[in-house]
Amino acid sequence: MFLELIIRGLAIGLIYALMGVGLALLSGVMRIINFAHGEFYMIGGYMVYYSITLLGLPFYLAVPLAMVIVFFVGAIFEKLLLSPIHTRNIEKPMDYALIMTFAVLLFFRKLAALVFGPFYRKPPEYIPGEIYVLGVKLSGSVVLSGIVAALLVTGLAFFLRKSWRGRSWRAITQSRSGAKINGVDIGRESWIACGTACAMAGAAGALVAPIFLVSPHCGGPPLIKAYEVMAIGGLGSLLGSLVAGLMLGVTENLGAFYISSAYRDAIGFVMMGLVLLFRPQGLFGQK
């Protein structure tokens, strides 16, 4: 039982990490808190649902398609709404950007309820049947989502470490003016980074669509988890997000089983509160 809880926790923790990594990227490159991150998760879920049921695509085409769509939605969101706040030279742009993302959250949520209807949608299982991992029976979709999430997170980490664009994003995170002096086009890089971060959230939503189902309000819980992951792991730290995501997934599963399932969602908050009190920069953050 203990082993099963841990393995299930790791699988869900990888999804949390995928959400948190995107947020860490956003907060590093663009210096915003994105409240609408969960809505990109929801859009990813809907895109994968409709491309499977309407277009009849197999899942290995539907998930990348959903990621591409969410990438462009995120890029447009940055271009149209977020970057003008910073260029218009108003007081306290950070706070206005924060409220802007909150408004976008409400907008997408209500729009989805209007367009797609308030029902739960379930795409077909990606891999029918069960798979045994270390003697624990798991459904194929859980295993698949865990593996793909792990691949995406490591892929993003390699991208950030090796490619020119990834290095320029890290440079922006460290110092905006320094990056600008060295020839990084911050305006262009921020929409690409925003699109990438949103695509990560969209991938998370697309991967778990058969497990957790898709509804207009399904972006709420993963958004909260993503913030807990980011606060525990440290703002803007990728490794921190990964470790924190796994930690959160396992702790939550254990806590829900051994303490109380009604307070499952409070466990993450308690962890986050403790980390913020005793190590405000997060486990892997530098200050």
Added chain:
Amino acid sequence: MKKNEIVAAVGILVLGMLFPWVVSTVWLTVLSVFFFYTLLAISWNIIFGYAGLFSFCHVSFSAIGGYTSALMAEHLGISPFLGLLMGGLVAGFFGVLLGLLILRVRGFYLCLVTWAFAEVVNVFLKAEHHITGGTGGFIAPSFFEGPQSELYAYFVGLGLMLIMFVVSTILYHSRWGLCLFAIRDDIDAAESMGIKTRFWKVFGFAFGSAWAGVAGAFYAHFFNLVDPSIGGLDELGKVFLMVIIGGLGTVFGPLIGSFFVVITSEIIRGWSAQLSLLIFAIVMILAIRFVSGGFMEIIRVLSPRLRDKYLQLIGKTPPAW
């Protein structure tokens, strides 16, 4: 208080007293909702607009106030008017605790901690259903019994809103308000000028939160019901919208904003209930994108021109400046 603010307060009082004799009882309920939201909007404006602390758990304090008042009326049998006070005090107490907790954090983390608090309150209200009644809500007694009870409750709301408005106006012009503005604009400079920033941060946060508790208690006793949805995201979105489109950090902004939002949502409800929050989200996005100062900015830009037009109309030349 400046002249136009006194005129506004007296105007609201007179109009508010006259309204019940002019409009039907349906609109009394709408106006009472307006009073509730104005209390929330003005108190959030004190926290964020005056003191610059981004509180994401404002409606949670209103839930705390509402549940406190309802539970006390149920178990201790205290009157709803005392409940207003107790709701405010308990919410203020939690505000002080949370205010002490957020002293260490700024920016991102301030938002995260307040949000975490909001979610914990929400989880608690839903999980402890043997105390709070769960998602179904909890019955609270109304302010008055008898046939005219709605009318009297309306006057209670009017009085509360006027008090809130006058308090926030006095705060705006007082030395205390200046301390809050100093913290908002540059906390290090404020500290070096000898302002006790720790005290004023906690004060601003707890004061606004206490008023949110009063608002929640008013809501509970007016509608005889408090449920976890008054601490939900939709309510928070409405409060943000009211303050943003009214004008952040101004005296009249939240008042105008909440009037606009409540009346418009009542009109929209006539043809589609689904649409109202979607439309408000679009309005909010457009407001931040194009007029970040809200209605007050529009008024400030337009009012000199309008005065010039008026002076031209009555045949005087506008002054040279």
